[in-house]
Each structure stands twice: as structure tokens, then as C-alpha cells.
Amino acid sequence: MSEPTRVLGPMGDDVVFENDRVRIWELNLPPGADSNIHEHELDYILVILGGDRVAAVQEPDSTSTLPPYFESAVTPGQAVFVERGGIEIARNVGTEPYHEFIIELKD
Numbered sequence: 001m002s003e004p005t006r007v008l009g010p011m012g013d014d015v016v017f018e019n020d021r022v023r024i025w026e027l028n029l030p031p032g033a034d035s036n037i038h039e040h041e042l043d044y045i046l047v048i049l050g051g052d053r054v055a056a057v058q059e060p061d062s063t064s065t066l067p068p069y070f071e072s073a074v075t076p077g078q079a080v081f082v083e084r085g086g087i088e089i090a091r092n093v094g095t096e097p098y099h100e101f102i103i104e105l106k107d
Contacts, residue, residue: 006059008087009036012102025102029054029092040064040086042104048078051098059087074098 012025012035023042027035029051037059055071058064064086071093092098 006037008039011035011038011040016101021106023104023106025104027090027098027100027102029090029098031092031095031097033092035090037087037089040082040084040088040104042106043084044082044105045103046078046080046082047101047103048074048076048080049099049101050076050096051092051094051100052096053092053094054098055091055093056086057089057091062087064088 010025012027014026015023016026017024029035034057051074053071054074055069056064056066058066058068058070062068062085065083066086066088074094090098
């Protein structure tokens with residue numbers, strides 16, 4: 001029996017802005033929800049708008065520098081730079097709705 005084919009989805013709910021230098025996604029996750037499995041092909045900045053705890057669950061072939069499972073408290077207003085390479089899902093492990101902008105930096 002062969003492995004099921006992995007289907008990568010968008011990293012956010014909607015692209016809210018895009019030009020030749022950046023693409024900005026918006027992501028909302030209710031408590032306990034997962035994002036699509038997605039790949040970060042560009043460096044990016046997360047801007048946290050709401051929530052209390054979030055996790056990143058890496059796929060086995062991810063080249064992210066994060067551990068296979070990474071969980072963190074978040075602070076609304078926080079901005080975090082992350083290097084490309086992650087193939088992952090985001091998981092809201094908190095009790096509040098999680099809301100962020102993902103700002104991809106085009107090369």
C-alpha cells in the first residue's frame with residue numbers, strides 16, 4: 001500500500017495584500033483548530049493580533065529550524081521573523097481565538 005499523497009494548502013485564510021515585494025495572509029484559528037498543511041517558501045514575519053498559545057507541528061521533511069513540535073505563549077502586537085523552509089501546520093492550543101497576519105518577504 002502506498003503512502004497517501006500530501007496536499008499542501010494555503011498558509012492563511014485570505015491574501016489581504018500583495019505587490020511585487022510582499023504578500024500578506026490573514027489567519028484565524030478557533031481554539032483547538034489546525035491550519036492547512038502548508039510550506040513556507042519565503043522568509044516571513046508573523047504579526048500576532050490575538051490569542052494566547054499557538055503551536056507549529058512540522059512535517060518530517062520540513063527544513064525549519066524549529067523543533068518537530070513547538071508550542072509558545074503569544075502576545076497580541078508581537079512580531080516574529082521566521083526563515084523559510086517550514087512545512088507545517090499551525091495549531092491553536094490556547095483557549096482564545098488565534099489571529100495573525102503572515103507577511104511573506106518576496107526575494
